[in-house]
Amino acid sequence: MTSESLAAAIARVGNPVDLLRNTAARAHTFPVAAEFSNWRSEQRAWAESCALLDQSHHMTDLFLEGPDALKLLSDLAVNTFANFGVNKAKQFVAVNPSGQLIGDAILFHLEEELFDLVGHPMVIDWVLFHLDRGSYRVTAERDENSAVRKFGPPKFYRYELQGPTAAAVLEQATGAALPETKFFNMADFRIAGHTVRGLRHGMAGQPGFELFGPWDEGEAVLGALLEAGEGHGLLRAGAKAYSTANLESGWVPAPIPAIFGDDPLLNEYREWLRASAVGAVGGSVDSEDIEDYYLTPYDIGYDRNVKFDHDFVGREALEELAKNPPRSKVTLVWNNDDVTEALGSLLSKGPGAKYLDLPKIRYALHQEDMVLCGGEQIGVSLDCGYIANERAMVSLATVAKDYATPGTEVTVVWGEEPNSAKPQVEEHKSWKIRATVAPVPFVQFARTNYRSK
Missing domain, CATH: 2.40.30.110 (Aminomethyltransferase beta-barrel domains)
Incomplete structure (x- = not known):
């Protein structure tokens, strides 16, 4: 992996558009089996019965712990953190000083001063950059996705159960009725003798839970879920089906990060960020102006996430944009x-x-x-x-x-x-x-x- 900074790579090529349109970086991969049966049946499972998706390998985790962890996150996110207690989660959205999108990830509040930010590296890098340059009392542990991790397995297993029969599968696996759990809240379950944490949500817009816990307990939990699902139409969904779930629910997975402007903060960030951290741009948009590729939270439906009850990077710009999003x-x-x-x-x-x-x-x-x-x-x-x-x-x-x-x-x-x-x-x-x-x-x-x- 090259250690060249993004700033150096842009200087070498001449401009960010040429760099991103011609880089050898490939589209994001899901390092799990492509199909367990066939992707058509696997897509149908989350609409008609239940699909089990292995989320253990394709996202980056950033564990943040310390008395200033919440302040660091609040300083960078458009989201409110009012009433964001332990066992809650939210879609964390970050923008640059001009209100243009850096990226998003799922933020889990695991313990009083412990958070797990899970997503594509774009927003993970942005948070780490601000941690490095600030004076926050926070320690960070980064767990890369399995496509690039150099050693060992992930810290957590993650299994998504979703579909009309997901609740029945989970009740059979736990031997208990499901607790009342609000959307994007967490509950604890007991599966195969292990405590399993579950986030209430669903990647394809169907009811379900994202279940996670220590990696070495994952195989036992997986086996219990598969056994419980035998009578409820459960199918394992591979990378091909999983990659399309967002098209049904409406989540845009990888907007280009707006990090190429002349703002001094962004200049500093490009010096800090390695060039290999930035993915390729594909498609028929062919403007020479990199800003023509940018998005704002309002462009892709994140207006519900933007709350002006705290100071954050980009707040002033978003307050103006909110008056009339185009x-x-x-x-x-x-x-x-x-x-x-x-x-x-x-x-x-x-x-x-x-x-x-x-x-x-x-x-x-x-x-x-x-x-x-x-x-x-x-x-x-x-x-x-x-x-x-x-x-x-x-x-x-x-x-x-x-x-x-x-x-x-x-x-x-x-x-x-x-x-x-x-x-x-x-x-x-x-x-x-x-x-x-x-x-x-x-x-x-x-x-x-x-x-x-």
């Missing part, structure tokens, strides 16, 4: 005929469309495809793939508010022209695919029954 998050349902034509071009004399690798067709960590209406760009398509439960190719996108009404017809430009130098990009031509604006979350259960609870 874009909204939507689901785009891609036109069947255009998708079929794009897939069919792979069987014709080339070059054809950029390869669509089902079920998740995103090919870079930060996917950014143009969304057009009347030939003008009105938004960005951010994450895309196929949902077997809906028999549809969809993407999560942010579009100008005037075009966010369900039923609005738009066009997604798929692919790159000219082609970038990323190794996952073959010779192809850009492809225009019609799409229809739909609500987010796209799946009606997630939009009504689940979210309302």
